[in-house]
Amino acid sequence: MIKIHIPKHWPYPISSVAEFITKIEHHLFCAKRNNVCSNEFVMKFEMVDEPTISLRFDDSSVLYIDVSIGTNSSNHSFLSQESEPFISLHYVHDFLLQKSNLDSRSANPPAYNKKELLLTSAPNGTDYLISSRKGIQFERLPIDIATHFSWFVVLLALEFTIEDSLLLARSLGHVSRETSWPVKRQDFACPVDWVFDESNVPHCKEQLDSPKPFPSTLSEISLYPVVDNNLWLEQLLQLGVKTIQLRIKNAEKRSLEKAIEEAVQLGKTYQAAVYINDHWQLALKCQAYGVHLGQDDISQENISLLQQANIRLGISTHGYFEILRVYRSYPSYIALGHVFSTTTKNMPSRPQGLYKLALYQKFIEGLYQSLGSKLIPTVAIGGIQLDNAREVYRTGVNSVAVVRAVSSTLPNLSSVVREFEMLKLREVTDVNSN
Incomplete structure (x- = not known):
């Protein structure tokens, strides 16, 4: 069972508490129907005085999740345990991508385990999700922030990695994905590695590739x-x-x-x-x-x-x-x-x-x-x-x-x-x- 603590005073402009919980329950039903998790998996909601959402896992670990729209600032001053993981997801448009922006997310990290993520648009019309030097390149498609964020929370609760949660939330946010699970390469966005030009503007390299397959193992591995x-x-x-x-x-x-x-x-x-x-x-x-x-x-x-x-x-x-x-x-x-x-x-x-x-x-x-x-x-x-x-x-x-x-x-x-x-x-x- 996962406990989802929800702020009593809902701070997010993406949806109401009731709508957010309804989306969470719908997404979990979709995951179960597609054998992504056990049918016995349960999420329990609790309204709390904390100013942001948190996930409480069976092993007593906690993951805090914050979201902002139109800014890359986050709300983390409330944290009492600086070692507890904290994810801040920013939906920022027309953000100037510079090397310093990306480096600031990896250099001199705070004492606690914090991950800052941007959903942003580059001048060339491409959408990116950015985490330090990792990125995900998307085709320019409309995004419903409430659906994307609620899927992101569900996927983290199901213990997918942060990058996978971002990838899947983007895919599952489309109407055609309401009853099915992404299974093909074209269902996913493109992971990228950042490289920088002389002006320190980042460009992305797509997947690593090889001109030919590496040698096969001489015998089947068991x-x-x-x-x-x-x-x-x-x-x-x-x-x-x-x-x-x-x-x-x-x-x-x-x-x-x-x-x-x-x-x-x-x-x-x-x-x-x-x-x-x-x-x-x-x-x-x-x-x-x-x-x-x-x-x-x-x-x-x-x-x-x-x-x-x-x-x-x-x-x-x-x-x-x-x-x-x-x-x-x-x-x-x-x-x-x-x-x-x-x-x-x-x-x-x-x-x-x-x-x-x-x-x-x-x-x-x-x-x-x-x-x-x-x-x-x-x-x-x-x-x-x-x-x-x-x-x-x-x-x-x-x-x-x-x-x-x-x-x-x-x-x-x-x-x-x-x-x-x-x-x-x-x-x-x-x-x-x-």
């Missing part, structure tokens, strides 16, 4: 362990694991390079696919089988360098926005996560859950089918264990990445590995028989 040292890596290779990732954080460069060299050699010895997380320059130097990169580590420049090296590339994604940003680079696989709660690393979003995972899998399949290209394998990651992996596979993903589920300290590690491998085989057999 179980995909992620480890932080080579002793653990070799232990799993000895048990027959054929795809594995070395993820080492905060290591000194010399020891890091040595570890990557050893991992690459272990992969060759056991004829396995060893991916190196993040450190793509060292991976290229050591002639690694593949690299795995996050969204902040990928750019058109390093895509080109990696493509020239003919190395395999896996990319992390956390929803529609990030899938759309990278799908035209044709990576060797796309990672989808995190599915369940995890403590192995700090995550940029809330857990996706199985409903969203199924949506993203179907969306990726449609993207590559529409391009007439080979489907890109998908890897689900985040909180996956033996007891929930079967449900993960049923969403259609090709493989599962695990960390603690195959810990090197498990006394029955070999049997756990076999169970994961057999689980994959059973799911493939079930799909083929149907």
Whole structure:
């Protein structure tokens, strides 16, 4: 259940409280009908003295949401807990886009976790949603602010990322979307990266792309362990694991390079696919089988360098926005996560859950089918264990990445590995028989 706290003294000129609640309930009904969330999902409304809307999640976390029209100022002075997330969405038209405007949203951030977003119009007639250096480019279409904002609130309550909530709210705000869910590329706006000219005026680059697909994995990925040292890596290779990732954080460069060299050699010895997380320059130097990169580590420049090296590339994604940003680079696989709660690393979003995972899998399949290209394998990651992996596979993903589920300290590690491998085989057999 999600509690939505609504100000008793409604401060927004977009609609009345009653109209806002009616829209929220209608949007939630649409989401349930399209299998976006469980039919058991409940939103409860409470009128409060606070001056802005807030979402109260089951884990006791709180998300404040503010909206303004015609200005880029926000109302956040009431916050008593400066660590609580706060999103300020501004509907500003004819806003002069300058590098300083965008930088001000990322440089010298306030002490609390605040996100400022603009819905604005550039002089060239293009609409943008702006968040620091991330943007979403829209065709110039009329926008009903009350519908857009109410969808934005619902999508955040359903734990979509901020960027996904903005993308989907724009798509779902059209009349034709009142009963259906966006599933095709043309249903979505275009994610962009900002570049700046000599006058510091931003221009957008569309999705990252590659002149040809990255090399495919030599064998189908099934179980995909992620480890932080080579002793653990070799232990799993000895048990027959054929795809594995070395993820080492905060290591000194010399020891890091040595570890990557050893991992690459272990992969060759056991004829396995060893991916190196993040450190793509060292991976290229050591002639690694593949690299795995996050969204902040990928750019058109390093895509080109990696493509020239003919190395395999896996990319992390956390929803529609990030899938759309990278799908035209044709990576060797796309990672989808995190599915369940995890403590192995700090995550940029809330857990996706199985409903969203199924949506993203179907969306990726449609993207590559529409391009007439080979489907890109998908890897689900985040909180996956033996007891929930079967449900993960049923969403259609090709493989599962695990960390603690195959810990090197498990006394029955070999049997756990076999169970994961057999689980994959059973799911493939079930799909083929149907």
